[in-house]
Amino acid sequence: MTRFIKYLSRQSRIFYFALGLALIVVIALSDYITGHELDLSVLYLGPVCFISWMLGRTSGIVFSVLAVAAWFANDRLTGHLFPHAFLLYPHSLLHMWKALVLLATWIIFVLVLDKLKVALAHADERFATVLEGLHEAVYVVDRNSGELLYLNHRCQDTFGAGVALTSSRQIEAQLQPPAHADGRGGEVYDTAHQRWYLFHTRPLRWVDGRDVRLVAITDITDRKQAEELSRQQQEKLQQTSHLITVGHMASTLAHEINQPLAAIVNYTMGCVRRMRAGNWDAQELLAAMEKAGAQAERAGRIIQRVRELVRKREPQLVDCDINGVIVNAAGLIEINAEKNNVRIKLELAAELPVALADGVMFEQVILNIARNGIESMRETPPHERELTMRSRLNQGGAIEIEIADTGCGIPAAMTGTSFEPFFTTKPDGLGMGLNICRSIMELHHGQLWATRNSGRGSTFHLALPVKQT
Amino acid sequence: MNDLDRPLVYVVDDDEALRDSLRWLLESAGHRVATCAGAEAFLATYAAEQGGCLLLDIRMPGMSGLELQDELKRRGHAIPIVFITGHGDVPMAVNAVKKGAFEFIEKPFNAQALLVLIDRALDIDAEARRAAARFGRLTKREREVMDCIVAGKRNQDIAAELSISIKTVEAHRAAVMWKMGVDSLAGLVKLVHSAGAPRRK
Numbered sequence: 001m002t003r004f005i006k007y008l009s010r011q012s013r014i015f016y017f018a019l020g021l022a023l024i025v026v027i028a029l030s031d032y033i034t035g036h037e038l039d040l041s042v043l044y045l046g047p048v049c050f051i052s053w054m055l056g057r058t059s060g061i062v063f064s065v066l067a068v069a070a071w072f073a074n075d076r077l078t079g080h081l082f083p084h085a086f087l088l089y090p091h092s093l094l095h096m097w098k099a100l101v102l103l104a105t106w107i108i109f110v111l112v113l114d115k116l117k118v119a120l121a122h123a124d125e126r127f128a129t130v131l132e133g134l135h136e137a138v139y140v141v142d143r144n145s146g147e148l149l150y151l152n153h154r155c156q157d158t159f160g161a162g163v164a165l166t167s168s169r170q171i172e173a174q175l176q177p178p179a180h181a182d183g184r185g186g187e188v189y190d191t192a193h194q195r196w197y198l199f200h201t202r203p204l205r206w207v208d209g210r211d212v213r214l215v216a217i218t219d220i221t222d223r224k225q226a227e228e229l230s231r232q233q234q235e236k237l238q239q240t241s242h243l244i245t246v247g248h249m250a251s252t253l254a255h256e257i258n259q260p261l262a263a264i265v266n267y268t269m270g271c272v273r274r275m276r277a278g279n280w281d282a283q284e285l286l287a288a289m290e291k292a293g294a295q296a297e298r299a300g301r302i303i304q305r306v307r308e309l310v311r312k313r314e315p316q317l318v319d320c321d322i323n324g325v326i327v328n329a330a331g332l333i334e335i336n337a338e339k340n341n342v343r344i345k346l347e348l349a350a351e352l353p354v355a356l357a358d359g360v361m362f363e364q365v366i367l368n369i370a371r372n373g374i375e376s377m378r379e380t381p382p383h384e385r386e387l388t389m390r391s392r393l394n395q396g397g398a399i400e401i402e403i404a405d406t407g408c409g410i411p412a413a414m415t416g417t418s419f420e421p422f423f424t425t426k427p428d429g430l431g432m433g434l435n436i437c438r439s440i441m442e443l444h445h446g447q448l449w450a451t452r453n454s455g456r457g458s459t460f461h462l463a464l465p466v467k468q469t
Numbered sequence: 470m471n472d473l474d475r476p477l478v479y480v481v482d483d484d485e486a487l488r489d490s491l492r493w494l495l496e497s498a499g500h501r502v503a504t505c506a507g508a509e510a511f512l513a514t515y516a517a518e519q520g521g522c523l524l525l526d527i528r529m530p531g532m533s534g535l536e537l538q539d540e541l542k543r544r545g546h547a548i549p550i551v552f553i554t555g556h557g558d559v560p561m562a563v564n565a566v567k568k569g570a571f572e573f574i575e576k577p578f579n580a581q582a583l584l585v586l587i588d589r590a591l592d593i594d595a596e597a598r599r600a601a602a603r604f605g606r607l608t609k610r611e612r613e614v615m616d617c618i619v620a621g622k623r624n625q626d627i628a629a630e631l632s633i634s635i636k637t638v639e640a641h642r643a644a645v646m647w648k649m650g651v652d653s654l655a656g657l658v659k660l661v662h663s664a665g666a667p668r669r670k
Binding site: 288292294 | 484
């Protein structure tokens with residue numbers, strides 16, 4: 001039966017038209033043969049409804065008229081053959097009346113059917129619009145036969161390759177769905193198209209009661225690529241931050257290297273002067289020269305730290321939206337924060353004046369301090385790990401940025417503006433970061449200082465002058 | 470001259486090697502040297518009556534060189550300061566000089582240049598001390614008269630200001646010139662200037 005309906009639904013309009021006509025003729029003939037005692041008028045409803053369902057309202061009305069005409073003609077003809085038939089219709093107007101009633105009834109049927117069909121189509125359309133609108137390729141497959149009961153266009157377009165898909169095996173030939181894909185998602189790489197797909201499968205009972213699987217396949221290549229890109233960017237960022245850090249390390253190290261150099265000059269010149277004056281003691285000179293040697297070694301050790309140094313970047317002070325820089329930095333540090341279960345809170349002033357700053361370098365300062373903050377919270381219970389970034393215009397009329405952590409805090413000697421070079425709380429740290437940050441802030445005519453929080457952790461403050469207009 | 474009377478060069482630097490090498494260098498020029506690891510240590514040992522000069526690192530943990538300069542000023546000590554500056558500290562050092570430091574020298578420095586600076590600083594200190602010693606011989610009234618002279622006031626104005634006769638002013642004036650060992654107004658002004666701080670408020 002379903003096969004027959006399927007067969008019917010695949011035929012052309014002319015076929016339906018012909019079939020409808022044929023049915024009317026058959027009914028009319030039967031009616032004629034059986035005579036008018038047996039009223040077969042109700043049978044006409046069949047072709048009328050069929051046509052109206054298949055071909056629409058107008059055709060339905062046409063067929064209603066045709067059917068009524070057939071019935072009317074039939075009654076007339078049989079009336080001639082059997083004159084007593086007139087007993088049925090004492091007046092011909094009554095006959096006409098019955099024809100009209102029939103016609104009206106059928107037309108009502110036609111109209112109701114039409115409404116029903118439109119409503120059904122709408123319901124179907126809603127469902128289809130949703131599924132067709134999805135980015136996912138969706139199909140419904142019979143669990144046993146593998147027959148595709150439904151598939152959306154995206155599915156057809158993605159996996160059809162020009163052939164109409166009828167079986168899920170055609171799809172599975174291209175992609176091996178992960179075995180555990182039921183319920184949970186599973187990722188599959190399509191080597192042929194070099195794309196990543198995410199499978200979601202769910203068992204369902206189909207409208208006709210069959211056990212089916214609903215499969216949604218999401219193309220996650222872009223997301224995968226974005227993840228990869230973000231990972232690369234993160235790496236690159238770390239590299240560049242390393243570069244900039246090293247670059248600024250150079251200036252701090254130049255400062256550091258001056259110490260042993262000055263000492264060497266002093267020791268040697270002290271020796272030279274004594275020898276020139278002829279007023280010297282060999283033991284004394286020897287000791288001084290040894291000390292000079294030791295200082296040269298100290299300079300060498302400092303230089304070793306700069307081995308990787310490559311370049312120094314001159315700051316480019318331009319108009320800078322400080323809140324924007326903070327938001328950016330927060331975005332960059334987010335992954336790191338998440339990894340360490342640290343929540344980042346932004347409390348930014350609604351409106352900040354423009355400042356002159358080198359965005360990249362300033363961002364580095366914020367990143368550096370934020371990273372320190374995150375690293376300092378290793379021993380903090382996860383639910384208390386919080387990094388707060390605030391911005392505001394302080395009473396001095398400068399933009400002040402505060403980066404507060406709930407970490408291990410800093411020793412009292414570190415508060416204020418003097419950070420000792422090479423002081424670090426980190427096992428692998430150089431102890432240069434804050435010094436570099438401070439020099440960057442000085443380049444910005446700003447300040448960097450630290451305070452201890454009343455509760456846990458410490459707060460680093462950055463003050464930046466507002467651009468004078 | 471007793472060794473203890475010789476001027477003392479104070480070296481205040483947090484870097485031990487630099488302190489020690491500076492001592493070695495300065496001693497080669499025959500200076501008496503005292504070293505301190507920090508500003509606080511210096512303040513604890515400094516004896517104002519001892520002549521000398523201060524070789525001071527501008528950047529130190531704890532109290533910085535600049536803060537020490539302010540503190541000395543606050544305490545009324547006029548010891549000449551030569552700042553040692555590192556890379557990038559020049560603007561800071563210029564500021565320090567504007568605030569009364571004698572000079573600054575950038576690391577790494579030429580030994581000869583440093584020694585010349587130290588000599589000059591010691592000369593200035595010695596001169597100031599001589600001037601101060603002469604000030605000490607002035608009476609209170611003579612000090613008042615001298616301040617007025619240096620401020621460029623005429624005798625009759627000074628007399629009016631201090632409510633004394635012009636004759637008395639002239640007598641004080643002569644006494645001031647004699648006690649200060651100068652024979653011109655210009656010489657007096659120069660001496661008062663070199664003495665720096667010890668002035669009547």
